[in-house]
Amino acid sequence: MGIRFDLFLLSIAVLCAPCLSDLVLSKVDRRIDLTSQIVRFTSTLKVENIGSDPVSEVLLPFPDHQAKNLAYLAATTNEGKGKTKGSTASLPVEVVHPKGMPPALTWYSVSLPKGLGQGESLTLDVLAVFMHALRPFPEKIPQDQPQRVTFQDSAHYLSPYVVKVQLLSVKLPPDTKLESHTKLEKTEVSGSEIKYGPYENLPSFSYSPIIVHFENNQPFAVAQELVREIEISHWGNVQVTEHYNLIHGGSQLMGEFSRLEYQARPQIRGASAFRHLVAKLPPRAHSVYYRDEIGNISTSHLWGDSRKTQLEIEPRYPMFGGWRTAFTIGYGLPLKDFLFQSEGKRFLNISFGSPIKDLAIDCLIVKVVLPEGSKDVSASVPFHVKQWHEIKFSHLDIIGRPVVVLEKMNVVQEHNQQFQVYYKFNNLSLLREPLMLISGFFFLFVAYIVYMHADLTISKSSASYMAKLQWDEIQTAIQQVLSIINRCLTIHDRLEATLRDLSRTGDVQACKAARKAADGLLKELSKELKPLLTFLHSCPQAAQILPKVEELVAKERELQEKLMAKHSTVVDSYEKKSGGREIENRIASIQQKLKALRQEVEDLIEVIDEI
Numbered sequence: 001m002g003i004r005f006d007l008f009l010l011s012i013a014v015l016c017a018p019c020l021s022d023l024v025l026s027k028v029d030r031r032i033d034l035t036s037q038i039v040r041f042t043s044t045l046k047v048e049n050i051g052s053d054p055v056s057e058v059l060l061p062f063p064d065h066q067a068k069n070l071a072y073l074a075a076t077t078n079e080g081k082g083k084t085k086g087s088t089a090s091l092p093v094e095v096v097h098p099k100g101m102p103p104a105l106t107w108y109s110v111s112l113p114k115g116l117g118q119g120e121s122l123t124l125d126v127l128a129v130f131m132h133a134l135r136p137f138p139e140k141i142p143q144d145q146p147q148r149v150t151f152q153d154s155a156h157y158l159s160p161y162v163v164k165v166q167l168l169s170v171k172l173p174p175d176t177k178l179e180s181h182t183k184l185e186k187t188e189v190s191g192s193e194i195k196y197g198p199y200e201n202l203p204s205f206s207y208s209p210i211i212v213h214f215e216n217n218q219p220f221a222v223a224q225e226l227v228r229e230i231e232i233s234h235w236g237n238v239q240v241t242e243h244y245n246l247i248h249g250g251s252q253l254m255g256e257f258s259r260l261e262y263q264a265r266p267q268i269r270g271a272s273a274f275r276h277l278v279a280k281l282p283p284r285a286h287s288v289y290y291r292d293e294i295g296n297i298s299t300s301h302l303w304g305d306s307r308k309t310q311l312e313i314e315p316r317y318p319m320f321g322g323w324r325t326a327f328t329i330g331y332g333l334p335l336k337d338f339l340f341q342s343e344g345k346r347f348l349n350i351s352f353g354s355p356i357k358d359l360a361i362d363c364l365i366v367k368v369v370l371p372e373g374s375k376d377v378s379a380s381v382p383f384h385v386k387q388w389h390e391i392k393f394s395h396l397d398i399i400g401r402p403v404v405v406l407e408k409m410n411v412v413q414e415h416n417q418q419f420q421v422y423y424k425f426n427n428l429s430l431l432r433e434p435l436m437l438i439s440g441f442f443f444l445f446v447a448y449i450v451y452m453h454a455d456l457t458i459s460k461s462s463a464s465y466m467a468k469l470q471w472d473e474i475q476t477a478i479q480q481v482l483s484i485i486n487r488c489l490t491i492h493d494r495l496e497a498t499l500r501d502l503s504r505t506g507d508v509q510a511c512k513a514a515r516k517a518a519d520g521l522l523k524e525l526s527k528e529l530k531p532l533l534t535f536l537h538s539c540p541q542a543a544q545i546l547p548k549v550e551e552l553v554a555k556e557r558e559l560q561e562k563l564m565a566k567h568s569t570v571v572d573s574y575e576k577k578s579g580g581r582e583i584e585n586r587i588a589s590i591q592q593k594l595k596a597l598r599q600e601v602e603d604l605i606e607v608i609d610e611i
């Protein structure tokens with residue numbers, strides 16, 4: 001089968017260390033939970049001191065290959081004696097390196113609240129949680145096969161102490177298919193549970209390997225990295241943003257994935273895949289979103305009551321073994337539920353781990369971003385984490401926001417404990433950003449008032465305002481003059497055109513009529529010019545430009561006269577049937593003058609228009 005047996009400990013029973021024999025375990029009851037991808041050992045140990053000296057610590061060894069997957073270890077004791085149940089207290093646990101012990105073991109020491117005297121006993125509850133302790137077997141499966149995994153441990157409780165009575169029960173997922181399991185004496189399968197024992201009077205370091213091979217289609221969702229950013233705003237919000245880098249850590253998919261087959265019968269053709277995960281968010285979470293690199297994913301569902309908010313996360317495709325996905329979830333929380341004050345300090349009190357159920361996290365980074373101006377920052381976490389500080393800049397920041405970064409490897413649901421970040425904050429700092437905004441707006445307002453005020457003083461009364469107003473009128477009058485002159489020039493052009501028509505048609509009468517009409521129009525326009533020129537004369541400010549305007553009007557009048565003269569000369573010559581060359585000679589000098597005048601008029605228009 002290719003499964004490696006860890007037989008290394010069979011030899012060590014003989015190495016028993018005599019120095020530890022003061023304690024015996026009068027009863028050990030172990031339960032191993034294999035219903036999800038996370039393996040949980042719950043052990044109840046009845047510890048008895050049969051020596052004469054008080055004992056203050058109990059040693060818990062784990063084989064190295066198990067210890068490397070150990071994510072969480074906690075020991076509690078029930079302090080109340082007999083029937084009166086007291087409160088459970090968590091006991092300090094630390095890694096130790098006792099001398100003269102068998103190799104390939106990792107040791108933990110539990111410190112007892114008070115020394116255990118001669119003949120005394122106490123009950124210890126130990127919880128050990130392991131990640132990656134279930135090995136997919138086979139490692140690769142086609143789409144239509146369920147996922148099977150193996151689990152190895154010992155039927156005997158591995159302990160440096162003699163164990164008088166012990167029991168082990170292994171709990172499998174409900175409705176699982178048990179492929180095989182190690183059968184020892186006193187082995188019993190009932191439903192989805194395998195029981196080993198009771199075994200009596202086992203010497204220290206007893207070890208009897210067992211392997212269980214069974215079906216487990218629970219989501220093997222592993223976050224290889226999760227970055228949680230928790231940002232505090234004293235304006236009433238705690239913003240949580242979580243970036244997940246997820247992989248299905250179970251049996252890898254072998255061969256092609258057929259979506260068609262999957263959609264037809266997802267339970268069978270995708271038994272090992274998971275479609276969704278559930279995140280349990282705090283109550284009153286708001287503005288919840290779930291997105292990946294493509295954008296928002298709207299297939300997620302959100303529901304909740306007064307105690308919790310649940311978000312169902314559904315990736316864009318079913319997740320098969322070895323497949324990856326990256327996504328972000330974000331939500332806002334009411335500040336007053338998470339930020340408190342004590343002894344002149346503020347503190348955040350919030351859960352450490354991921355809100356997603358049954359998620360194994362290889363590396364979790366929690367960043368707490370405090371408001372700008374926070375001081376004396378410290379974090380208090382109930383288990384060991386790596387810790388450092390950073391600065392984050394957002395818009396309007398000047399010195400940046402202090403960030404506490406907490407990093408922990410191998411994180412499971414048991415780490416969803418409250419942790420605290422303490423800091424000092426001057427209330428005036430709270431007003432810094434609004435003050436910046438307010439003062440910004442204030443200056444804008446003042447500037448506006450000053451501008452308006454200046455403008456108001458100009459208006460109505462002041463001389464400069466009158467001057468400005470008059471200048472506008474002068475400009476308007478000049479533009480009107482230019483427009484009239486331009487209309488005159490258009491009439492000139494049309495009159496010239498009638499002469500060209502005449503050489504083609506010989507219609508002298510039509511040509512005469514056109515001249516009469518043009519003359520009438522030009523007289524009208526000249527009448528329109530009069531009041532404009534009178535106005536400009538009355539304006540001292542127009543004094544500079546007026547000569548040019550008058551020159552323009554005079555030149556146009558001259559041009560008009562010369563054009564009329566040319567027109568009558570040509571028409572008369574036609575009536576007298578003069579030859580073409582004769583007519584040209586007769587108007588030659590006037591023609592030249594016309595051309596020069598036209599140029600002068602156009603130049604003047606340009607000059608005046610630019611003023």
Ligand SMILES: *[C@@H]1O[C@H](CO)[C@@H](O)[C@H](O)[C@H]1NC(C)=O
Pocket residue numbers: 287288289290291295296
């Ligand atoms: C995604 O959803 C969030 C929260 O509902 C919203 O603020 C954001 O604008 C959305 N983005 C897109 C691209 O729709």
Ligand SMILES: *[C@@H]1O[C@H](CO)[C@@H](O)[C@H](O)[C@H]1NC(C)=O
Pocket residue numbers: 349350418420
């Ligand atoms: C943090 O919150 C938890 C649960 O809400 C509470 O039990 C605990 O006492 C709080 N810790 C502190 C230091 O206030």
